[in-house]
Amino acid sequence: MPYAKELRIAQLAVQRATLLTKSVFHTTAKGTVSKEDHSPVTVGDFGAQALIISALRHHFPDDEIVAEEEAAELIANKPLSERIWSYVQATMLEDESAEQELGGPIQSEQEMLDAIDMGKSPGGAKGRIWAIDPIDGTKGFLRGGQYAVCLALMVDGDVKVGVLGCPNLPVDDSAPLDAHAGENQTDAEGKGVIFSAVLGEGATSGALSRGALSKEAPIHMKPIEDITQATFCESVESGHSSHSDQAAIAKLLGITKPSVRMDSQAKYGSIARGAGDLYLRLPVRADYEEKIWDHAAGDLIVREAGGEVTDVTGKRLDFTLGRTLKANKGVVAAPKAVHGKILEAVKQVLSSK
Numbered sequence: 050m051p052y053a054k055e056l057r058i059a060q061l062a063v064q065r066a067t068l069l070t071k072s073v074f075h076t077t078a079k080g081t082v083s084k085e086d087h088s089p090v091t092v093g094d095f096g097a098q099a100l101i102i103s104a105l106r107h108h109f110p111d112d113e114i115v116a117e118e119e120a121a122e123l124i125a126n127k128p129l130s131e132r133i134w135s136y137v138q139a140t141m142l143e144d145e146s147a148e149q150e151l152g153g154p155i156q157s158e159q160e161m162l163d164a165i166d167m168g169k170s171p172g173g174a175k176g177r178i179w180a181i182d183p184i185d186g187t188k189g190f191l192r193g194g195q196y197a198v199c200l201a202l203m204v205d206g207d208v209k210v211g212v213l214g215c216p217n218l219p220v221d222d223s224a225p226l227d228a229h230a231g232e233n234q235t236d237a238e239g240k241g242v243i244f245s246a247v248l249g250e251g252a253t254s255g256a257l258s259r260g261a262l263s264k265e266a267p268i269h270m271k272p273i274e275d276i277t278q279a280t281f282c283e284s285v286e287s288g289h290s291s292h293s294d295q296a297a298i299a300k301l302l303g304i305t306k307p308s309v310r311m312d313s314q315a316k317y318g319s320i321a322r323g324a325g326d327l328y329l330r331l332p333v334r335a336d337y338e339e340k341i342w343d344h345a346a347g348d349l350i351v352r353e354a355g356g357e358v359t360d361v362t363g364k365r366l367d368f369t370l371g372r373t374l375k376a377n378k379g380v381v382a383a384p385k386a387v388h389g390k391i392l393e394a395v396k397q398v399l400s401s402k
């Protein structure tokens with residue numbers, strides 16, 4: 050299979066990073082600080098990013114990396130840096146050979162800070178570029194809701210590999226779609242799923258494990274016979290996508306079921322495995338540029354599962370333009386057969402505003 054090594058390393062790296070986020074979640078002080086745009090970042094985001102970048106550097110030292118977080122804040126905040134370092138040191142895959150495969154532990158706090166700062170590539174249309182969102186849905190993570198550790202490889206601006214680690218989603222692809230699923234379930238009861246895709250090779254899901262990778266199975270979007278019976282997913286945060294526009298679109302399509310609100314790219318994973326049907330992300334602000342790390346893995350996983358992903362104008366998401374999706378507005382993801390119909394409703398709602 051093409052990109053077999055990249056896929057395996059990405060899956061192991063995502064799996065290890067989720068272990069760190071889970072241990073941070075179980076402490077009361079998550080080291081939350083507010084970034085310049087007033088969004089939160091935690092010990093979990095920084096630590097997960099350090100661990101993923103260290104694994105990528107070990108195997109693919111010449112690849113570029115576009116990652117969400119940077120170390121500037123930590124250089125000025127030594128206690129926070131030390132806390133992250135203690136989690137990074139303590140996190141390893143329980144399977145020793147898998148841990149070794151990732152290149153072993155980061156050697157020092159400084160090396161950790163350096164790793165965090167290796168994600169500053171401007172991105173673009175040329176070469177091999179990894180996109181990392183160490184915790185997507187940080188607000189969901191803090192609430193005990195959904196979040197995802199996200200990693201994608203782009204080659205010449207085309208997403209080739211995508212991996213999403215979703216520690217709070219049920220493993221079972223046929224479990225009913227429920228935004229609160231993870232909240233009442235333990236890991237032993239089957240919580241934690243990893244979604245993956247390689248371009249042209251399909252999409253899969255498997256159990257997130259604490260060690261070696263688990264067995265995976267192919268996933269597919271659910272064919273929709275009757276759009277009025279569809280379930281659509283949207284963000285929890287009304288500041289990230291327009292709940293009112295999404296409700297108007299659903300109404301126009303005759304959808305009566307309430308939306309399922311969940312944070313993060315767990316939405317892409319959920320529709321890719323047929324637990325939900327549609328994902329609508331209508332812009333709230335005309336000037337917001339979606340970040341590539343918020344979409345690269347999910348876009349590929351949904352397309353490989355039989356879906357179509359475009360923006361609200363019907364254009365494919367364009368990952369060639371740098372760290373943001375400058376040429377796109379919003380996201381409309383649906384099974385291929387009905388995407389055109391959904392898009393018509395989106396356009397109609399937007400043009401009547």
Ligand SMILES: Nc1ncnc2c1ncn2[C@@H]1O[C@H](COP(=O)(O)O)[C@@H](OP(=O)(O)O)[C@H]1O
Nearest residue numbers: 184185186187188284286288289312313337343
């Ligand atoms: N005004 C806005 N419009 C759209 N997305 C936004 C936004 N402000 C922040 N976001 C992004 O929304 C992501 C979460 O998506 P969702 O709403 O689907 O859970 C955040 O990722 P992080 O949590 O990684 O920062 C952040 O990048």
Ligand SMILES: [Mg+2]
Nearest residue numbers: 088089117187
């Ligand atoms: Mg963020």
Ligand SMILES: [Mg+2]
Nearest residue numbers: 182185186343
């Ligand atoms: Mg994100």
Ligand SMILES: [Mg+2]
Nearest residue numbers: 117182184185
């Ligand atoms: Mg994030």
